[in-house]
Amino acid sequence: MQTQPIDFHPPTEEAAPYLLPKPASIFAGRAKRFAELSAGHTLGEWLQFLGQLSQAQHEVLQGLPVLPLPDAALFEQARTHGMPPLNAASLPLPAAWQPALRQLAGHLASQAPEAGQVSLNKLLAASDAQLDELARVLLNGEPDAEQAALLPFVAAALQVVFTALASQLDVSQLQPLDVHGVCPCCGSLPVASVVRQADGISNLRYLHCALCNTEWNLARATCAACGDDEKLVQHHIEGSNGAARTETCDSCQSYLKIFYQEKDMLLDPVADDLATLALDMLVDEAGYERSGPNLLLIGANA
Ligand SMILES: [Zn+2]
Ligand SMILES: [Zn+2]
CATH class of the missing domain: 3.90.1670.10 (FdhE-like domain)
Known part of the structure; x- marks a missing residue:
């Protein structure tokens, strides 16, 4: 070293x-980069799969409708208290995140390595309440071993939705x-x-x-x-x-x-x-x- x-x-x-994310290119560029980095890398297969995951994130993001943002009173409250306007740890989870996860899992089901397939099937079979619990563990908690295997996919879906929300803001709303x-x-x-x-x-x-x-x-x-x-x-x-x-x-x-x-x-x-x-x-x-x-x-x- x-x-x-x-x-x-x-x-x-x-x-x-502040630089807000560009929904048309953020995950597509990442997918391409993972593909480049995977060539000849000792972790090549894993990086290649993460490229496919990023591409699936791109596709799900392109299909999202405009999402509801917190109302003006919440923005004002955040501004007054020096808090982030889309506080992931404390605001209710955006409703779009569960459909985003199910779509992601659908895109990836045929491409994932075996262990990934098992996790994706578990997520596809999970109830809304179980999915929300996993999202809360990701954002606030300590996962147990079984939850841990599912969290990268939970994170990928939350990244899509929070990236969409962030891209709908104007930089003047950040401080x-x-x-x-x-x-x-x-x-x-x-x-x-x-x-x-x-x-x-x-x-x-x-x-x-x-x-x-x-x-x-x-x-x-x-x-x-x-x-x-x-x-x-x-x-x-x-x-x-x-x-x-x-x-x-x-x-x-x-x-x-x-x-x-x-x-x-x-x-x-x-x-x-x-x-x-x-x-x-x-x-x-x-x-x-x-x-x-x-x-x-x-x-x-x-
Ligand atoms: Zn330090
Ligand atoms: Zn953020």
Whole structure:
């Protein structure tokens, strides 16, 4: 493992504070990226299946109607209290999530590996109440081993619905929150951060929500979990191009990955995160705890 001080190019532009997800391309781009990353990878079959899962998410999202957003009073309440407007952990589950899950399971039934088929069949046979219980466990709780195997699919369906909801917002409806380090749209933790290269946001770092795919700007060389800006170190695998790194914080002993678009324009924070689990192992061994989940992997250690 190589370590290095954080290189800091000052941003060239005023930062757009929030980037809402684009429903036409977010999951389709991810599907393509998983397919690319799976070639020649030791976890190739799994990554390939996650590509099919992402493609199924894309198709279900394209078929969703416009979803009802919380009413104006709830938006105002969230604004007054510095809370996210689509707070996933506390608002009622969007009704669209169960049909989304059943459609996803239908799309994937013929493609999933054997263990995945068993999970999908269980989900297709589950009652509405059982599905809601699984969603609540994903968003708030500690899963048992049987639930854990089902949660990546539950997460995939919730990602579709929360991405649809987020994309219906206007960025003016988002604001900095009282709590540090969570998504300003849905209150979930980030999966990773990306230093982006695009018109108007060159060299700016964005945290990427694990649930709704919203991104929010955070100054570089700042810990995503605790906000410390002095005890961060980056690590990458020796011999790699440095597009994927971990950023460890010695203030709170956490880490999160950071991806550099200047090294690879096509990277996707969710797919590239799962293709670089070797990086997680290195920093796990050094005693750092990951500060945000990848929901397509959640429950794997339960
Ligand atoms: Zn979010
Ligand atoms: Zn920290």
